[in-house]
Amino acid sequence: MEIVILPDNAAIGRLGADAVGNLLQRKPAAVLGLATGSSPLSIYDELATRSADGSVSFAKASGFTLDEYVGLPADHPESYRNVIDKDFVSRVDFASGAIQAPNALAEDIPAACAAYESAIAAAGGVDLQILGIGTDGHIGFNEPGSSLASRTRIKTLARQTRIDNARFFGGNLDAVPTHCLTQGLATIMAARHVVLVATGPGKAEAVHHLVEGAVSALWPATILQHHPHVTVLLDGAAASRLQLAGYYRETYRAKPAWQGI
Ligand code: F6R
Numbered sequence: 001m002e003i004v005i006l007p008d009n010a011a012i013g014r015l016g017a018d019a020v021g022n023l024l025q026r027k028p029a030a031v032l033g034l035a036t037g038s039s040p041l042s043i044y045d046e047l048a049t050r051s052a053d054g055s056v057s058f059a060k061a062s063g064f065t066l067d068e069y070v071g072l073p074a075d076h077p078e079s080y081r082n083v084i085d086k087d088f089v090s091r092v093d094f095a096s097g098a099i100q101a102p103n104a105l106a107e108d109i110p111a112a113c114a115a116y117e118s119a120i121a122a123a124g125g126v127d128l129q130i131l132g133i134g135t136d137g138h139i140g141f142n143e144p145g146s147s148l149a150s151r152t153r154i155k156t157l158a159r160q161t162r163i164d165n166a167r168f169f170g171g172n173l174d175a176v177p178t179h180c181l182t183q184g185l186a187t188i189m190a191a192r193h194v195v196l197v198a199t200g201p202g203k204a205e206a207v208h209h210l211v212e213g214a215v216s217a218l219w220p221a222t223i224l225q226h227h228p229h230v231t232v233l234l235d236g237a238a239a240s241r242l243q244l245a246g247y248y249r250e251t252y253r254a255k256p257a258w259q260g261i
Helices: 009-026 041-052 082-089 110-123 159-169 185-188 201-212 220-226 246-251
Strands: 002-006 033-034 061-067 068-069 129-132 155-156 180-183 193-198 228-235
Touching: 002 009, 002 159, 002 246, 009 041, 009 129, 009 180, 009 193, 009 228, 041 193, 061 082, 061 110, 068 220, 185 220, 193 201, 193 220, 193 246, 201 220
Parallel strands: 002 228, 033 061, 033 129, 129 193, 193 228
Antiparallel strands: 068 180, 155 180
């Protein structure tokens, strides 16, 4: 796991965008895994800027979102399908139909989840998965207690997650759905490169477990310790509980340029 502690969101956005841009240069038809929420916004903003100036193109790329709320109508502004369109997809040059999301409106939810797994496999798997992390250590919406071997399925959102996300629903906890479809932990682990972003003091405990804690279903993100290629982009506040923060800073400063991101 590579831990990079950066001064601010803009620096996180640039490095995350470098990871995506380098991949697209090597593989223009890359498959991206797209998180929603606040954490990846700096990366999406930077990629939108680079797309506008022509330094990156998504014309041949495709993407899969991580998760979707159950119970929101298709036109709800907080449906993750609409959020990712607004925050990222509509701002770059993806071909139409290049982005897929789990179908939380399906009558047969298990079949929709299985179809999503098949679609990811048919696309050749995810090359680069962008992730945030919940204050309770979830990735995707794999809440504490999730099977470390899980695949896309329906989950009940933890109360803490609904409280955290009420800010997107006018502060009204009752408006936040209770269920979601989410890629499983094994689905996320199958991505070839994972770039996880965490900022702010509210993420410090989850980041401490992610990087330095014991691997446990209680902190689902800890499964990433078993992944061979994870890049964790943090600000100082999110890194504030890392015992080895000094070592991570030193390691990144001394990183040979040829290693890239
Ligand atoms: C979003 C997702 C979640 C968020 C996490 C952090 O698609 O899967 O795991 O990444 O809840 O959310 P923010 O970034 O809003 O703090």
